[in-house]
Amino acid sequence: DLFQFLEIDGKRHSHIVDPRTGTALTEQRLVHVLAPDAITADSLATAISVLGPSDGLRLVTGDKRLGARVAFRSALGQVSVVESPVFRAWPRPE
Numbered sequence: 255d256l257f258q259f260l261e262i263d264g265k266r267h268s269h270i271v272d273p274r275t276g277t278a279l280t281e282q283r284l285v286h287v288l289a290p291d292a293i294t295a296d297s298l299a300t301a302i303s304v305l306g307p308s309d310g311l312r313l314v315t316g317d318k319r320l321g322a323r324v325a326f327r328s329a330l331g332q333v334s335v336v337e338s339p340v341f342r343a344w345p346r347p348e
Contacts, residue, residue, distance in 0.1 A: 260278075266280060267279070268280070268303070286323045287299045288320065288321035288322070288340060288344060289320050290319050298314060298320065301313060302314075302322055306326075307334075310324060311336060311338050314338050315339065320340060321340030322337070323338070323341045324336050
């Protein structure tokens with residue numbers, strides 16, 4: 255999570271908890287989701303944050319109503335961005 259976090263001993267802990275481990279996420283991720291309604295978008299954004307970019311985007315790929323974009327820090331500390339096909343095709347203002 256990019257904005258809502260707690261820092262302990264120099265390590266960031268997100269407000270999002272991974273249900274598989276019961277611990278807060280420590281990787282910085284920013285997720286945008288296109289969906290028919292806010293509840294779907296919010297729940298998918300959380301799930302994608304937990305699963306990570308590759309596994310997370312699989313949740314929306316194949317459904318033409320859903321798109322997602324994930325920005326995250328790579329192992330080298332550089333910001334990387336991945337987008338689903340629907341998000342990539344979404345019209346953007348010029």
